Amino acid sequence: MIDWIRTGTATAELARDPQRALAVTAEEVAASPPLRNRHFALSPSALFLRRSPAQAHAARAEAYVALLDKMLTLYRSDPEVRAFFGLSAAAERLIRAGDESLDRVTVARIDGYLDLATGRLRVLENNADAPAGAVFTPRINTAVAAVHRRLGLDGGTDDAYPFRDDRGFAELLLDQARRHGTPAAAPRIAVLQPREAAGVESTELVAQLRALGATAFLADPRDLEVTGPHVCFAGRPADLCWNKVNTVLWQRLVESSPALVDGWCRALASGRFLHLNSMGSRYVAENKLALALVQDPRFADRFDAAEHALVAGLLPWSRSLRIGAGAGAGAGLPDEAEILARAPEFVLKEPYDIRGDGVLVGRSTRGDVWAEAVARGGREGFLLQEYVPPAGCPVLCEDGTTVPMAVSLDSFVWAGRFTGFGSKASTADRVNVFQGGRKVSVRVSGDLR
Template identity: 30%
Template sequence: MAANPTTRAYLAGNPPAESLALQCALDESLRSALGEGYLTRPAFLDGTVAEDLGDRLSRLYDILLSLPARLYDGDIRALAAAVGWSPLQIETVLRPDGTPRRVPRMARSDLYQEADGFKLLELNVGSPLGGFDTQLMNHAMLRHPHVAEFVAREGLDHIDTLQLLVEMWHEEFPEVDFDARPVVALVDWPDSFPTLEPRLKVMADMLDAHGIEAIPCHAGQVEDRPDGLYVHGRRIDLVHRWFVIEDLLGGDDTELAAPVLRAAEEGRVHLFAPLEVELYGSKGCLALLSDEANRQHFDAAELALVESFLPWTRMLREGKVDAPDGERVNLLDHVLAHREELVIKATASHGGLDVLAGWRTPADEWRAKAEQALGGPYIVQRRVRPMTEDFPVGDGSGRTEPVVLNWGVFLAGHGYGGSFIRGIADPEAGVVSLANGARFTTSFHTQA
């Protein structure tokens, strides 16, 4: 059971449960953005731990950005092919000469806390990140007197991740006059836009307070003119991209994305963030970091970071590898023999999709899926056994239940950028995601 002193103090104070979750569910903006499922308390993070997580994520991100140079003589196209990008995706997104673009330092991790510390299972990078609206949960919870009093008494704080995003826009795009109410298009993909649109409208409302006119739309609504991009008749200063690399599956998809990508490359619009950045969020890149075959490319401090922060991860390929215990084994044989301790994931997927947890999968199905995935864009990863935290049940009984938390800790620039947290009362869950019934909460942290 994971419980820091702040968490224990909060639980000892007979905290509200159903009323706090209801406080979030009844908030109109939160309901539009995230729905009605909320945990019964905030999570609490020690300020020094938050700083350490931000530092570790920053150092890991530096290593990821260096992979083309370290492993592929500076050719980012070779890196993309190694982690499973299709030829179409490579040709559409990456420069013909293979030189990397400059990409922003915005990412959101998926962290789970084991007995020996937090483990990074995934790193989502760039612009299409859930959690820019997390501060709405902080504000809703602070409207409850019990939470407000506790936060004040303990001297707790929270991060406004959207504010950090806006500050990053200012730094990345000095040519944009942010004093003149710039127009930002929040551009999603036609297939996912009906689902995401309510959340993007909430984001637009939040950006309005920052003096920014934001327009939710999808790529099919973007009009390419000689002087720039337009949406609903408004000329766009900056595109915040919400569509992802998995959306580019065929020629029609590349044509749909072309106006945004072409205008950004020609300097007719500012783009946050280029699709190229998603390469560094590929789970295949985590496999490259974890693979013993690449150890000689990293120094001792980098290896220590990788080994302490990442669970054992390998591309699902033919051949031999070092198993988690150090034994040299045939990878497929190891995967089939240790189903209960492994998970198979697509290298590029979001929201817990394309994840197969061995301990929740019958042996015959596991074998079939592993053999089918072998040599494709898939990784195999050691099962992480997260510690749970106690949360009030919320039925008026005063009871608590153990909840597994997925800590969506943000990297903003070079440090901690807030936490977007999902939790589920199922310690055996293969992944903590909305598809598995996860609920949301936010965090407050102590002063470092």
């Protein structure tokens, strides 16, 4: 999928005069609106993709999100699926409080690696609760494209999935509000963030929504008030909320309070208030075990041949470690001794995590730490996943050197339609901005003939 000719050519041109490339990049960043929550040095490097494979992947990504939607339906109707996830009573109530027809993954960022050995894009996790990058990724792409224009780099026709309109996500939220029956004149939209930790991207989104005519504001989920059919936050009514509180923090802030769970159940059941993404997306599709459910032999009859083929092509081998729900020969899970002995072949993931803190890579984890995590994962239901060696890309760094880095390739799918690509790069095993990584631009170029 990587266009190595254009990626290599661009890298060579940037490396020819790195100080000029970095200076032009700094000028574009200074002229741009904010484009990151956590500081990292934006590189003028870009990962170029070939158009035809990118288009083929876009169709697979849309089909995969449709499969996640099906999983939400199964969760409501199938007690064995519910037992597999083993969610809390509060999570169960919140999922069931909303209308089943709204239980879909409206906003998704599907994160993956291009397998170093095969070049295939492998999906590693689903970001289906509050995926970041909806505003900042287009801004990064815009800034880097401007740098390339100024430096005279040839990026090809660049007409497929440019993903440079930073207002696209705000427009999506407005469209969702109107589809739900919100008055078109000035929909009232709350962007949920803890009051003590509002992110820059959320603040920027509120400003965009206001510029587009919405009554938008930041709100803390603990300030929820429900009076009859009206849903408010600290006295401010809302027709729709974009819940930017990740599931780990949501569990701490909301699930820990029975009164808040009651209030949120009333809000979700009111019929006049739309919560994006749905609670099913947040608790089921976001859950790392979702990647195991669709591969577990015990659930094979829930999916058709096309869905099995999609899973086989996209997902690395993944299983639940939960004792009594995901363990044993029936699920195709190795025993504990084998998992310990083959640690370099696996990655261990908590069901929900933030910033990569809940991910352990066996090849870089001390043996006693790995053993303790495997034992805990059996009790609490962690995901055991095949380690996928990521492809790398040369990245021009702020000191003027070009460094080979592992890269992710992330797919944004909004309202069922593929929107564009994002990427992160790092020299560490966990390719995450909060683990020392950075974001890089992705450009889809016309295929060379």
